[in-house]
Amino acid sequence: MKEMDTIGFLELNSIAKGIETVDYMLKAADTQLLMAKASCPGKYYIMLCGQVGAVERSIKVGTEIGGRYIVGELLIPRVNPAVIQAVNMSKIPDKVQAVGVLEYYSATGSIIAADYAVKAANVELISIQLGTGIAGKSFVVLTGDVASVKTAVEAGSEGAKKKAMLINKIVLPNPQKELVDSLIQ
Structure with missing residues (x-):
């Protein structure tokens, strides 16, 4: 292939x-x-x-x-390879300055949003959670510096809005380590 x-x-x-x-x-x-x-x-x-x-x-x-x-x-x-990696496994980077989350009613929304987000800013995907145990919803978790995370979250929500319904989006500067660790459990 x-x-x-x-x-x-x-x-x-x-x-x-x-x-x-x-x-x-x-x-x-x-x-x-x-x-x-x-x-x-x-x-x-x-x-x-x-x-x-x-x-x-x-x-x-x-x-x-x-x-x-x-x-x-x-x-x-031309999907960003980080999207495939984040769907198949979750990881926490060594340094987390900010965390962004995009939440959708469908799995499709999170995949699209994740691709737009990583193409728009210097961020790292922590995970893409697709519906299991969360009533069919999905969410993307990403990290980087605060400005990059804000840019990525906005790009992700805008990029996916024609295909999926956004539930919520957040950016957390300087999140607590325990919270970050809980995001991939």
Whole structure:
């Protein structure tokens, strides 16, 4: 497989249809599955990566198979690699000057917002939490200096507003270490 610079994501409100959809998506094009999992409240998330054309084909097939069960979809060419890393694992940087949080009603919103945020300012993603145990909501946690975090949070909320409903956004200067540690548990 050539360089994987694009991610595709589908959010379905049926687990069974999600399992069927991911199989068809993987058979449709040369893509790599990054995540396929059930989540609260009975949603199913599919994330894959590859070259733009391949991911576009997989998403097209996925939306056809998923049909009325699709509640969110996205395709991000030239995605920042930090977005993929933050979905797959959480980490706390050595030094935290400020923390920003963007909270959405859907997983799609957090993925889009995270990509806009890291492209807009010198910030580091701590995590992207996608719906598990939080009633299908999602949130992005990022860090950097206060000005960069403010810029990133604004860019993330603006970038995702056409695709997802923002619940809330915050910037905390000099957060307590215990709070920061709790963000990835």
